[in-house]
Amino acid sequence: MQSQGLGTPPKLAIGDGALGFWNALTKVWPTTQHQRCWVHKIANVLNKVPKSMQPKIKASLQDIWMAESCSSAYKAYDLFVKNYSVKYKSATDCLIKDKDEMLAFYNYPAEHWMHIRTSNPIESTFATVRLRTHKVKSCGSRTTTLMMVFKLAQSAEKKWYRLRGFKLLADVITGVKFKDGERIIQDQAEHQGEPIHQI
Template sequence: MQPKVKVALYEIWMAETREQAHTAFNRTIKSFSSKYPKAMKCLTGSKEELLAFYDFPAEHWTHIRTTNPIESTFATVRLRTKAIRGCGSRDATLAMIYKLIESAQRRWKRIKGFALLTLVVNNVEFKDGLQIKDQSESAVA
């Protein structure tokens, strides 16, 4: 990836607020549309999904922004299943994958802000990582 694009993308997803992220997003699209039109079109089409984490508690952002845990788990499974070619039956392969994921689960980091999951599940609104206390605040935004 081009270093300038990488820095611009970093500015988007590390912005403190959704408004700052939109500003960085628009600047990135404007700066790189001529050189990388397909990539910028893809980004533009997924803008709201990419910035959806601003509607969750700030403590959860580090977990939402990364795919490392799932990539690491799949890498382990892929490595083991490749090493043991022809693992036997389908059931044996599924059992092995289950055990590998179960083993990997023990090393996963606990989610930050675990207590806030109750609020998320109960559809409590968050804006820029902070809980909206009053519904009139969400009407203003």
């Protein structure tokens, strides 16, 4: 990304459990906040419980990432640990190890949450490419492969959803603070040492 001209560190990076990605990110951009993908995390947790329990566990996980506020999410987190840590310790440990990274999205506009809670928006684009390259087996030269990927991406973009709250990206980039998805508003009270927050 740097070699392609990205000079400003990203505010947030979303990814799965691939340690190489996070290690490289931390080394190159130590100020970038981490958000673990909820879709991957849910799949990993559910793999560690019996199938009969998966719907109930999934509903409890949904209570966390669909909470209206970060404090409510942490309460749902604690309830999950309380309810399942004895019987399903490995599933609970899987969730706990990335606790802070799972809830970073609360520091960004609520309009962006559906885009940044998971890496699926970017992965779904590459799914089309993977499907075609798997069927073709050999893509020929580097040039023909690049041309094919480019045309597949062009075709896939016709079905993309517009980024919700894209106008708020300017606020995020310039460092405007958000809490529980709401922009923090400061007025005259700040000069008196009492910042006012819109929550």
